[in-house]
Amino acid sequence: MSATSAPHHRDALDIMADSALAAVRDSGLSLKDIDGIFTATAQVDLPTLALSEHLGITPRYLDSTVHGGASNLSHIHHAVSAIRDGKCEAALVVYGSTQRTMLKATGKRPAVASCPPVESLYNPLFPISSYALMAQRHMLEFGTTRRQLSSVAVAASRWGALNPAAQRRDIISAEDVTASPKISSPFHKLDCCLITDGAGAVVVTTAQRAARLGRAPVAILGSGEYSSHEGMMAMKDLVRTGAAVSSQAAFAQAGLGPADMDVAQVYDAFTINTILLLEDLGFCAKGTGGQFIEEGHTSPGGRLPTNTSGGGLAFSHPGMFGIYTVLEAMTQLRGQGGDRQVPGAAKAVAHGIGGTMSAHTTLVLGG
Numbered sequence: 001m002s003a004t005s006a007p008h009h010r011d012a013l014d015i016m017a018d019s020a021l022a023a024v025r026d027s028g029l030s031l032k033d034i035d036g037i038f039t040a041t042a043q044v045d046l047p048t049l050a051l052s053e054h055l056g057i058t059p060r061y062l063d064s065t066v067h068g069g070a071s072n073l074s075h076i077h078h079a080v081s082a083i084r085d086g087k088c089e090a091a092l093v094v095y096g097s098t099q100r101t102m103l104k105a106t107g108k109r110p111a112v113a114s115c116p117p118v119e120s121l122y123n124p125l126f127p128i129s130s131y132a133l134m135a136q137r138h139m140l141e142f143g144t145t146r147r148q149l150s151s152v153a154v155a156a157s158r159w160g161a162l163n164p165a166a167q168r169r170d171i172i173s174a175e176d177v178t179a180s181p182k183i184s185s186p187f188h189k190l191d192c193c194l195i196t197d198g199a200g201a202v203v204v205t206t207a208q209r210a211a212r213l214g215r216a217p218v219a220i221l222g223s224g225e226y227s228s229h230e231g232m233m234a235m236k237d238l239v240r241t242g243a244a245v246s247s248q249a250a251f252a253q254a255g256l257g258p259a260d261m262d263v264a265q266v267y268d269a270f271t272i273n274t275i276l277l278l279e280d281l282g283f284c285a286k287g288t289g290g291q292f293i294e295e296g297h298t299s300p301g302g303r304l305p306t307n308t309s310g311g312g313l314a315f316s317h318p319g320m321f322g323i324y325t326v327l328e329a330m331t332q333l334r335g336q337g338g339d340r341q342v343p344g345a346a347k348a349v350a351h352g353i354g355g356t357m358s359a360h361t362t363l364v365l366g367g
Helices: 010-026 047-055 073-082 100-106 128-142 148-160 173-180 207-211 243-254 271-280 289-294 322-335
Strands: 002-004 036-040 061-063 089-100 182-184 197-205 220-226 263-266 346-355 360-364
Touching: 002 148, 010 047, 010 089, 010 197, 010 243, 036 047, 036 073, 036 346, 047 061, 061 073, 073 197, 073 360, 089 100, 089 207, 089 322, 100 197, 128 182, 128 271, 148 173, 148 271, 148 289, 197 322, 220 271, 243 271, 243 346, 243 360, 263 271, 263 322, 271 289, 271 346, 322 346, 322 360
Parallel strands: 036 061, 036 089, 263 346
Antiparallel strands: 002 197, 089 197, 220 360, 346 360
């Protein structure tokens, strides 16, 4: 596995290649062993072909599935099937983006997704306004409070403070969140993810081959994916998501359940995400996610350490955060978390979303 940050003179393909090379070295394989390439990025045309050429690889299997932040988790889900079917033996899953650099240089960042035409008539802050609507509905239906939303960002900052690679390392308070500029009601700036450069990569192969490489492999115990809509206006229920479906498949395949997980890594582009996803992944009852987080269960020392890198709110968010949920789960399962290491972490769930809670992919992982 590998995660990198990008100096400002690098482009997306360069940092994708850096992460890919580091992940291959970490796995104990070499580039000549890689025969499957799985990529997604908003900045490179034909990314699997471009990356393959950049690395000097002629893969037998290519996958450029793109549905936002769930893409890389889906790549891993697909790689398992491809390897099982004999279509490849060692799959390289890569993501990279220099969206922060692009934003500074041009005033615009690469768009992972665009607002559907009908919704664009209302000129929303896409996708912020869509998630703000989910938050408003959750507050209306379940009595979730403004302070409970803030508690998600507070918990993320506590983990970020323990991660030397985190972009935001200051511990914030609930008052800090509501004192930050209002963006789209009920969201303030600190309810929203960072904008960063970054890349990440993992290698997927068989358990038998991994065991011979002398590294610390992480097992893919179960996986599932589900999609329900593209545009927000087609989302049937603003507070019930496809995570319930994808996670049910993943947990069933693993023969495990939420109670067996030692850590959870979920896509936290906005504070409401963590609340909704922990509910739909089965870690707490529907409508109680805000209280669950406010009570400290996801923070350092809590019973469900969540987004232990600091997540998209405190660690990094280079456009699509999904690969980082997997990388942090692997870090914890390999006992490499340093000051943020969760003692005895042996089972983890990683969950990615794409679009406006549109696509969902869940992985259950074991050390």
